[in-house]
Amino acid sequence: MAPYEPEKDTSEAADLRAGRRKAARYAVPIAVAGVAAATIGLVPALATSGDPDLPKVTAQELIEKIAASDTQQLSGNVKISTDLGLPSFGGMAGGFGGAGADRGGDGEDGEDNGSAADPKSKLMELASGTHTLRVAADGPDKQKVSVLGDASEYSLIHNGDDVWAYDSASNEAYHATDKGASLEKRDKGDRGHKSEKGEEGVPKGLDGELPSTPAEFAEQALKAVDDTTSVKVDGTAQVAGRDAYRLVIKPKQSGSTVGQITVAVDEKTGTPLKFTMTPASGGAAVVDAGFTKVDFDKPSASTFDFTPPKGTKVTEADEHGKDGRDFKDKDKGGKEFDKGELNEPKIIGEGWSSIAQLKLPGGQGLPTAGSGDVPQDAQKLIDSLGDQVSGKFGSGTVFSTRLINALVTDDGTVYVGAVTKDALVKAADEAS
Incomplete structure (x- = not known):
C-alpha cells in the first residue's frame, strides 16, 4: 500500500517534537520498576496479515494519538528478537555479573556472588537472540514481565511498594522496596525525583535495564524525533489480530547506522503494538518487538501476587551491592570502584x-x-x-x-x- 503522505519537512519539527514528548510521557508502563532503555531496537513480522483499510491520518495526528493514549491495563505475549551481530549473552551471562544459577551463594573467596534472580544481569539476556515474554499491567503500580524459557521462567513483578524477581531455574528470588517514590510520578514526567533506594525513584539495583515492550521501544524512538528526522505514515498492518497504522521514522543525516524504525500503532487505543528497527546496512532487523497476543481488559489482581516458594533463596536489594559499589579489582589489592570514577561524556x-x-x-x-x-x-x-x-x-x-x-x-x-x-x-x- 502506498504511503498516506509525503515526508514531513523541517518546518513541522516543532509540532512533532511536542507530540513526541507527550507520547514518551504516556507510554504504557509495562516494564517492572523501569525496565528502561539502553538500546533502540527489533524479527520477521509478528502475527501480521493483510493491510486493513483505515481512515487516513498524518504523522502529526498519529503521534498525537499515541500521546493521547491512556492505556493502563493490558496483558498478552510479546516476542523480542535482537541481532546486534554479537554472540548470545545467555551462555556468557555468568561471567558478566551472575545471571546463571551458579552465581548464588558464596564463592571460593567466601564472598557473596549475588543472586541468579538479580534483574541487572538477568535481563541483559534480552540483548541477544529471540525471547518470548508474557506481560501484564494494571496502572502505574502493578506490572509483570515474565521471560519464558523451554523449562523455566523468569518473572519480574511490581506490586505497590514491592518489586520481586524470581528465577524458577535456580529457585532464587530478588526483592526490593520503593517506599520513597512512586512509579506514577515517573510516568507523569517527574524524572528529577530521587529516593534513597535509587536514582529517579527506581529501586536500587533495578534501574538501567532493557526495554521489554513495543511501547518502551517506541518511547525511546520518539525522543529522537527532531529536524534531523523524517517521519511519515506508511500504510497499515494487522498485529496480534488488531488493526494498526505504520509510523516510519528515518534519519535524514548520513553516517548513521540506523536505517529506519517502524512502529505499528493500534488504531483504536493508540498503543504501540510492534516496534522494528532495521540497520542502514540492510538485512534482518536489529531488534524486533511485537505483541503476538494482546488483551486490553483489566488483568486479574492475582496476576501481581507473589510469595517465594518454599526453599527459595531470597536476596534483599539492600544487602546486595551496598554503597553503590559495582565491582572489585582484585589485581589492585581489592580496591573498589564505583560509577563516580567514570567521567561524563x-x-x-x-x-x-x-x-x-x-x-x-x-x-x-x-x-x-x-x-x-x-x-x-x-x-x-x-x-x-x-x-x-x-x-x-x-x-x-x-x-x-x-x-x-x-x-x-x-x-x-x-x-x-x-x-x-x-x-x-x-x-x-x-x-x-
Missing part, C-alpha cells in the same frame, strides 16, 4: 549522528601483549574483534556491531555512537 554532533566522547579511567587505552598486561593469545582475540585504525588522533581499535560502533584510541579516549566506523574516525580527527 562529551557529545559531538547532534541527532542520529551524535557521538559520545569520554576518557577511560587511568588515561590509557586497551592493554596490550607488548606492555605485558595481557597474554599473547588474549591479544590475538582482542585484535580479531576489532579493526585497527589511525589518524590525527594517533591509532586505535574500532569495535563494531550492526548498530553501535566504538573507537578506543591508544591514549584511552573512547568515541561511541550509532554511526559508521568512518564517522568515528572523522570525529576523533576533528577532536584532536
